[in-house]
Amino acid sequence: MxxxxxMDRARAASVAPKDHSHVELKDVRLDYGDGERRTxxxxxxxxxxxxxxxxxxxxxxxxxxxxxxxxxxGLLRPTEGSVCVDGAPARAPIKSVGLAFQxxxxxxxxxxxANVMLPLEIVEPHKTKLRRERDAYENRVRGLLRSVGLDEFxxxxxxxxxxxxxxxxxxxxxxxxxxxxxxxxxxFAALDAFTREDLWSVMQGLWLGRRFSxxxxxxxxREAVFLADYVHAMSSRPGxxxxxxxxxxxxxxxLAMTFEPIFVDLIHELxxxxxxxxxx
Amino acid sequence: xxxxxxxxxxAIWEGACRLFGIPEFILPAPSSIAAALVAFRDPIFENxxxxxxxxxxxxxxxxAIGLLVGLALGASALVYKGVYPVLVAFNxxxxxxxxxxxxxWFGIGTVPAVLTAFVISVFPIVVNVATGLATLEPEMRDxxxxxxxxxxxxxxxxxxxxxxxYFFASLKVALTLAFTGSVxxxxxxxxxxxxxxxxxxxxxxxxPLVFAGIAAIxxxxxxxxxxxxxxxxxxxxWAYRSNx
Numbered sequence: 001m002x003x004x005x006x007m008d009r010a011r012a013a014s015v016a017p018k019d020h021s022h023v024e025l026k027d028v029r030l031d032y033g034d035g036e037r038r039t040x041x042x043x044x045x046x047x048x049x050x051x052x053x054x055x056x057x058x059x060x061x062x063x064x065x066x067x068x069x070x071x072x073x074g075l076l077r078p079t080e081g082s083v084c085v086d087g088a089p090a091r092a093p094i095k096s097v098g099l100a101f102q103x104x105x106x107x108x109x110x111x112x113x114a115n116v117m118l119p120l121e122i123v124e125p126h127k128t129k130l131r132r133e134r135d136a137y138e139n140r141v142r143g144l145l146r147s148v149g150l151d152e153f154x155x156x157x158x159x160x161x162x163x164x165x166x167x168x169x170x171x172x173x174x175x176x177x178x179x180x181x182x183x184x185x186x187x188f189a190a191l192d193a194f195t196r197e198d199l200w201s202v203m204q205g206l207w208l209g210r211r212f213s214x215x216x217x218x219x220x221x222r223e224a225v226f227l228a229d230y231v232h233a234m235s236s237r238p239g240x241x242x243x244x245x246x247x248x249x250x251x252x253x254x255l256a257m258t259f260e261p262i263f264v265d266l267i268h269e270l271x272x273x274x275x276x277x278x279x280x
Numbered sequence: 281x282x283x284x285x286x287x288x289x290x291a292i293w294e295g296a297c298r299l300f301g302i303p304e305f306i307l308p309a310p311s312s313i314a315a316a317l318v319a320f321r322d323p324i325f326e327n328x329x330x331x332x333x334x335x336x337x338x339x340x341x342x343x344a345i346g347l348l349v350g351l352a353l354g355a356s357a358l359v360y361k362g363v364y365p366v367l368v369a370f371n372x373x374x375x376x377x378x379x380x381x382x383x384x385w386f387g388i389g390t391v392p393a394v395l396t397a398f399v400i401s402v403f404p405i406v407v408n409v410a411t412g413l414a415t416l417e418p419e420m421r422d423x424x425x426x427x428x429x430x431x432x433x434x435x436x437x438x439x440x441x442x443x444x445x446y447f448f449a450s451l452k453v454a455l456t457l458a459f460t461g462s463v464x465x466x467x468x469x470x471x472x473x474x475x476x477x478x479x480x481x482x483x484x485x486x487x488p489l490v491f492a493g494i495a496a497i498x499x500x501x502x503x504x505x506x507x508x509x510x511x512x513x514x515x516x517x518w519a520y521r522s523n524x
Contacts, residue, residue: 070422073426074426075422075425075426093425093426093427093428093429094426097426099422099423099426101419101422101423103419105417105419105420105423107420107437107438107441107442108518108519108521109441109442109444109516109518109519118427118437119427121437122424122427122428122429122433122437123427123428157518157521159518159521177427
């Protein structure tokens with residue numbers, strides 16, 4: 001006969017499975033503006049992201065996708081509801097997050113290499129180790145640049161790079177400090193179609209190699225279905241999730257797959273959900 | 281190219297003076313100005329050096345204090361709102377009116393000249409540095425905030441480098457103003473310097489000497505400008521986005 005002591009029971013409770021979500025939004029509402037012009041950016045927004053999961057959020061313009069980005073990174077506080085990262089309320093700076101915006105926002109006074117190294121100068125523990133291990137870090141960064149095809153341009157300035165190359169550098173910068181969560185806010189929106197498709201493959205390669213959790217905000221459905229495990233469709237403002245679709249296509253996915261019937265069906269499904277969300 | 285423009289300008293001037301027989305005390309020809317430069321080279325050189333020194337010191341203070349105040353204004357919205365209107369009010373006072381006050385406080389000579397150069401040239405620097413900082417792209421700020429950068433890090437790594445083109449632009453303006461300031465001070469309350477020399481010369485209707493003084497000031501200003509331009513090329517070359 002086994003008698004469970006009070007201590008054993010307590011220990012069992014403390015190792016009970018925690019919520020495995022990396023990021024969780026529950027019934028979030030965000031108001032902005034003052035007085036009469038007060039509007040809801042998002043309302044009753046709920047979303048959960050598992051560890052190592054790649055999630056895409058798609059929706060029409062102005063539905064609150066960028067608001068979602070700012071909520072998750074703690075740059076904005078929800079008016080109602082909760083936003084949790086790793087179980088704790090999101091407050092900037094979130095530990096271990098990488099951001100990539102639509103605008104690459106590289107510092108024009110730094111070379112590409114120096115730009116990508118920026119997070120290493122700010123985020124611990126790299127900040128303290130940087131002075132001593134500079135060469136090692138530099139080699140690591142050069143390796144990262146090589147994996148996206150930019151190693152020859154490490155010494156060039158941002159204005160000497162094309163839009164696609166700047167975004168590749170931007171992605172490298174977002175990943176250089178090895179964050180556990182990557183937030184992408186329409187990173188490929190300003191690029192032409194060919195460059196875009198190129199960068200999907202680059203992004204997929206980076207993710208397969210590192211398996212960080214990611215939230216990709218985009219209005220391009222093909223991009224969402226190509227890259228993600230889950231695609232969440234948002235309604236128009238005030239935004240909330242109207243559909244969450246699991247994408248079970250095998251990886252690594254190829255551009256040829258994007259024209260297959262199963263892929264196209266997924267896109268139709270999502271598009272319908274979004275239209276209904278727009279009409280609602 | 282600039283040499284060509286300058287030489288043709290001088291040539292046209294000389295030609296016009298000779299052609300229209302303009303009297304020397306109205307508009308001297310470049311040839312008589314050159315003659316005055318040679319004849320009076322010792323006093324011109326000595327006084328020019330004096331003016332250069334006072335201007336450089338006043339300008340130096342303006343750069344240092346302009347940078348500091350600009351940083352304070354640009355970094356904090358509160359400080360900006362509180363201090364900026366006061367600065368504008370101070371700057372609107374004609375500096376010519378201030379020189380007798382400075383002379384009363386500090387006596388005739390160096391201090392009013394340095395002070396006037398400082399007071400007249402500090403404002404553009406403050407404005408430009410503050411503007412450069414206050415207009416930092418929100419995305420860059422968000423990026424650094426999300427990484428956990430504090431205000432100091434944002435200022436040092438993003439705000440200040442970004443403001444350098446604005447800063448150097450203001451230096452070019454402030455430099456010319458600084459010379460204006462010190463020469464004005466000299467004409468009103470000094471016993472040294474090119475301004476003083478020009479005043480003395482004009483009182484004696486030695487107009488070529490007056491213009492020689494102008495030429496000396498212009499030369500000094502161009503030299504200081506070249507120094508600023510050289511510094512700019514080192515620090516803010518990236519802003520011109522030129523290849524090679």
